[in-house]
Amino acid sequence: MTPSRLFRVWRHRVRSVSDRDRLDAQLGQEILFHFEQLVHEKIAEGLALKDAQREARLALGNIPLLEDQCRDQRRIGWLHDLWQDVKYGVRTLRQNPGFALIAVCSLALGIGANSAILGALRTTLLAKIPFPDGDRLVLLRTYPEWNPALSNAASIPDYVAWKLQSRSFESMGASIADHSRDFGAEEDGRPAERIEGHGVAPSLFATLGVQPLLGRTFTEEEAEIDHPAPVMVLSHSLWQRRFGGDPGVLGKQVRLSGSNLTIVGVMPPDFHYPLEETEYWIPLGINRFQLQGSARYFEVLARLKPGVSVEQAQAEMDGIGAQLARDFPDRHKGWRIRVQTLRDVWYGWRKTPLATLEGAVALVLLIACANIAGLLLARGTARRPEIVMRMALGAGRGRVVRQMLTESVLLSLIGGALGTFVAWGALRAPLQMHPPLAGQRITDVVVDLPLLALLGLLSVVTGLIFGLGPAIACFQLDLAGPLKESTRSAGSPYRRNRLQSALVALQIASALVLLIGSGLLINSFVRLAGFDLNFDPTGLLTFEYRIPQQRYVHNVGVFQGAPYSAIDPSPTPAIQRVYEHLRAMRGPESVAGISLPPVNSLVLNSLGFSIEERPMPQSAEDRNAYRAVYFLITPNFFTTMKTRLLRGRDLNDFDTAAGSWVAIINETMARLFWPGEDPIGKRLMLEVVAGERPREIVGVVADIPTRRDRAEPQPVIYTSYLQQSPAYRGPIANMFGQMTFLLRTSGDPMSLVPEARSAVAEVDPDHAITRIQTMEQYWGGGMRDKRILAAVLGVFAFEATLLAAIGIYGVMAYSVAQRTREIGIRMALGASSHKILALIGGRAAILISLGVLLGLAGSLMLSRLIASQLWGIQPTDPATFTGVSLLLIAVALLACFVPARRAIRVDPTEALRSE
Amino acid sequence: MPKPSDLLQGTVDLLILRTLSREALHGWAISKRIQQLSGDVLSVQQGSLYPALHRLEQSGWIDSEWKDTELGRSAKFYALTPEGKQQLEKEVDSWKRLSSAVGLVLKKA
Known part of the structure; x- marks a missing residue:
């Protein structure tokens, strides 16, 4: 077809729809003109006006029919049909507002959330590296073979x-x-x-x-x-x-x-x-x-x-x-090299959490589809007489299927339209995610045209998916049968039931996968939140004071593979002055300092040590066990943190450089190195450096978790910042010239900031305090990700459970309704209500256990994917698996309760008379 | 006057296109012209003429325009589009093939 003809044809089609009234008026005019010409001709042949008009009318025949035939030439049949289907669909939906509401809401959630997460994944894959030819940039990194x-x-x-x-x-x-x-x-x-x-x-x-x-x-x-x-x-x-x-x-x-x-x-x-x-x-x-x-x-x-x-x-x-x-x-x-694209390092981290979320929302959408398909199937049974009648009257199968698909696509389009809002809200979730070190934050996810297109596509596809099953069920109709018989026993109910049962089992299985996933996340979140921190994060202000390391760290060589530094001049007096000044503040109840943040520090210094009167193991591996995290602290540290002192004493002002050198260890260190013994009074030697002296253990404190992402505590040694040798072997020499100060108050910790700032400025105007935050922020910052993920999955799991419950309720109610007559006969023959319950319940039990088994199998495979998000809990945690399964079974049984009760209340006479 | 015979389905389109190949005409004139040119043998009834005109218009073979007749009455005039001209040639060819084939059968049988 030539372009100009194509254009002409489409102009006609569009006009046929948009300009219908005018076209109709013109059609009338055209026929009228023909009529007048006929009349003229008859008059010319010698007839009187009246007779001429009558003759002309006869010649023209049925004018409205002629006009109709002309109108039929307009190529808008399909559009017209579609419009009819849509109108009809809206009408049927309005007859079942409950069904429509459930369907539209679950679709809105499913489609919206899916579009949002897919959109975020898309921007992740398309994210541009902001350098010319950025895809050729790679990072070369190393990793240990072990x-x-x-x-x-x-x-x-x-x-x-x-x-x-x-x-x-x-x-x-x-x-x-x-x-x-x-x-x-x-x-x-x-x-x-x-x-x-x-x-x-x-x-x-x-x-x-x-x-x-x-x-x-x-x-x-x-x-x-x-x-x-x-x-x-x-x-x-x-x-x-x-x-x-x-x-x-x-x-x-x-x-x-x-x-x-x-x-x-x-x-x-x-x-x-x-x-x-x-x-x-x-x-x-x-x-x-x-x-x-x-x-x-x-x-x-x-x-x-x-x-x-x-x-x-x-x-x-x-x-x-x-x-x-x-x-x-x-x-x-023992070291290998890894070549990794810059893109992967920057954006790759997003894939796992986004894929987890996408898995969850895809499951929700799947459940919603299965659910609606189930409801449509059940409704299809009720509508069978109507459909059979339409087909008997000459409606083609294609036409009937198209009408049913129009209905389901209509549903999903409404769902998709509402889903835009869901997507808009859900897009905030990826923006909240914290990138790991060197990763780039997600900032570029917005509701844009491609996303809306995706949303529309998803809606249509979704509608086709859940509409196709019920629509195909139409093909299996026996045309002659249902018209003759009553509708109740017609068709192939068992086949339909099988499809419905499979859908319900699928819903239960998917819901269980989601429930277990969110159960694991919530479980680990609760563990994390309720984890005994062994310190009180409320009312603690933290900030860092630091002297530039160029001032005092002098690299003098390498000793056993690690840099060896001279610490000179010692930064300790400057730190001591700041500490004394902060202690003189009126606001805080107590003040202390520690070389690196006590929890969630990006860097942790670990140090080898040996124990006096205990030989070092021969093998390098065993020797490696003699390492502990190492912190320098001021007196009052444990008081300020409110950490329990299990044995011995805290550091005090008498622990000076001139006094005997001491150390405090944590509970884990005591348990690992002095099992069943009292470590107080034992002596430690820190890695041999010039000027280091043996330190006597004077106290054991409860474990303060060093990392929020590690449940297992590590051994820790604390020593006084005043008792330090002028040499250091290791990478973090700058820890001698820096202190994270902790100020405890009963009021708002941030209110102490101005006073603390000026206290430090009085001593040292050149080095401002930095990283000012409350300990709660410090500890909780990374918890937010887990909380968001757990909350989002929780919402989805709730929705999934609800949908599965509705699904199983629907199929059970339908099956009871279908078997009313059978139940009536059984009861009339003397079956007890126990028997009836067993009959109905047996089917439910099979469905539920099939679904639960499938769900458990799926969870075992899928829960590994969220292992990195879990804390202190295995991805196959038996307690979570069992508890959540029982919960779902209980909900499913509850959903069966009403239909089951209806079954045992069947009145045999009524049931037998009804056919 | 013998009653003009009814037309084969499909030949109406051909006749209309051919009639319009010289000038733009309204529906009444088309039917008159066909009757006239065929020596009153062929007549296109209104019942097939107007649907055919609308079909040809929707297919893009002809275009329409409202114009005044010689008597000053407004009427809908149809004219061939460039594609319509090509379509006419095609249909004339196929008609010729058909009629000569029918002629052969009649002659030889």
């Missing part, structure tokens, strides 16, 4: 070897977090400010493929080993905030944490790497010792050569890793 689930950054020897030996990459760059730096308070009134930045290899910018907005990035010479050049590049936000967007900022010297740096460049506004909050970059400051070190702190980013796949790069890196392990076993043995 635990591939771990993911570490790279050491400097790794980086150097990879860069030298690999052929898969166009370029490669490394970065490492610079310890936060402080702008001091300026004379013009700008306050002290702490900013986060990264040390980067000059090649990193080229690898990312970005140019600075102003000035330049670094040259290779500026990253000279041991002597990085004192230059820096600013982020756009820092440039705007601190320098008012002054284009003359290039070449300016700024004083940052006591050192002078020259600004050489400013990056464009949308450049954030490696973190959103990175505000400056300095040349990567590698020292001579790190060239031999095995500490894996450097994030290596590389750009694949065009045409090289991630798998090819992985294969090459596997070879390089194996060679390194052979050449330098002490540094590289």
Whole structure:
């Protein structure tokens, strides 16, 4: 068909619908014109006007019929039929408002939630890496062979070897977090400010493929080993905030944490790497010792050569890793390299929770479909006479099926329209999710056109899915039978019942899967919330005070694979001054400090130790057991935390550097290393460093959970911040110059902030306090994810249970109604109500147990998927599985109660007379 | 005058298209023209003429326009569209094939 004809045809079709009245009027005019011509002709033949008109009318025949025949030529039959079907569908739905309401609501929830989650998944898959050709960017990370689930950054020897030996990459760059730096308070009134930045290899910018907005990035010479050049590049936000967007900022010297740096460049506004909050970059400051070190702190980013796949790069890196392990076993043995796309690192984490949610909402939609299909089937039985009549009168099967499908699609479209609101609400859930370290937050999920299109498509498909079964059931109608017989015993009820029963079993099974999933999540959430923290998080203000580590940490070498640092000059007196000042505050009831946040710290320092008069085990593995988490604390720490002291004493003001050195251990450490013994008075040696002295254990305290995601407590050693040697072996040397202070109050902890801020500023105006939050925020921040997920799944599980209950109620009620006559006969023959109950209940029991078995099997397979979201509970927790199954069985039995009662109340005479 | 014979289904379309190939006409004129040209042998009844016109219009073969007649009365005039002209050629061809085939059968049988 030519385009112009196509256009013409469609113009007619559209007009036929939109301009019907005018077309009809014109049709009348046209016929009238013909009539007048006829009359004229008759008059010309010599007839009188009246006779001519009569003759003409006779000649034209039935005018309305002629007009109808003309109208029938308009090609809108299908549209007309559709309109009729829709009208009819609306009418039938309005006759069953209860059914329509349940169906539309469950569809709205199912379709809306599915669209939202699928939409979020879609944006995750399509999310753009904001660098040119971003899909060629990969992160090269390492992991120990004994635990591939771990993911570490790279050491400097790794980086150097990879860069030298690999052929898969166009370029490669490394970065490492610079310890936060402080702008001091300026004379013009700008306050002290702490900013986060990264040390980067000059090649990193080229690898990312970005140019600075102003000035330049670094040259290779500026990253000279041991002597990085004192230059820096600013982020756009820092440039705007601190320098008012002054284009003359290039070449300016700024004083940052006591050192002078020259600004050489400013990056464009949308450049954030490696973190959103990175505000400056300095040349990567590698020292001579790190060239031999095995500490894996450097994030290596590389750009694949065009045409090289991630798998090819992985294969090459596997070879390089194996060679390194052979050449330098002490540094590289047992470590492997992982090539991971930047996209995967940034956005990959979303897949698991989104897939979990999608699984849940897909199940809800499935249940809703099964439910509505069941209800439609049952209703189809009631409508059978109507359908048979229509078919007998000549309606084609296709036409009847189309009409039934129109009804179900109509239902699901209404559901989908309401689902838009559900989707809009549900989209907030993914926005709330917390990304893990290095992951990017979801910010880009909105109700947009593709999402609405998806919603519409989902609605139509859903309607077709649940409408098809009942519609196909029409084909199985025996046309002659039902008209002759009464409707009740007609058709093939058993086949229909089987389909209905299968649908109900499916609903029960799906509901059980959801219930068990949410049961596990809720269970672990309750455990987590009710977990004995052994401290009281309410009324505690926390903040961090930190002296830049450049001031006191001097890397002097590597000892047994870890950096060895001299701590000089000791930052302790400065910390002590701050602590004394905070103690002098009026507001808090008690004040204490600890080197790293006591719970949920991103970094935890662990230290090897030995016990006096106990030989160290020979094997390296057993020796590894002699490690504990290590914290420096001030006196009053346990009082302030309200942690129970199980034995011995707390630190006090007499535990000074000059006194005898002491330690406090936690319960787990006492249990692990002194089972059945009293550890008080025993002596510990921390990893041999110059100036370290044996420490006497003076107290045992209850376990404070170090990580919210770990149920098993770890051994912990606490020592006084005053009793420290001037040397340290390990990666976290900066813990000596920082304190997380805890201020306890009976009032609102945040009200202490101004006083605390000025107390610190009086001692040290150059270092502002940071990370100000209440301990409840600290502990609870990550709980929110679990709470949201548990709540969402809980709502879905509730909905699913309700739907399954309605489903089983429907099928039981229908089956009782269908068997009324049979029951009547049985009762007339003397069957007791027990027998009748067994008859009805037996079927219900089969359905329920089939559903529960299916559901349990499904749960066993699926619950592993949420294992990472669980805390202190196995994904196959027998208690949850049993409890939830019993709950569902109880609900299902309850749903059978009414139909069963109706069955035993059947009046035999009434039942027999009814046919 | 013998009663004009009824037309085969399908030939109506052909006749209408052919009649319209010279000029735009209204329904009355089309029926008159067919009768006239066939020497009063063929007559298209209103009962098939108007549905046929509407069908041809919906199929895009002809277009319609309201115009005044010579006597100043407003009427609906139909005219061939470019596609209608091609359609007419096709139908004429197939009609010729059909009639010659029928002619052959009549001659040889």
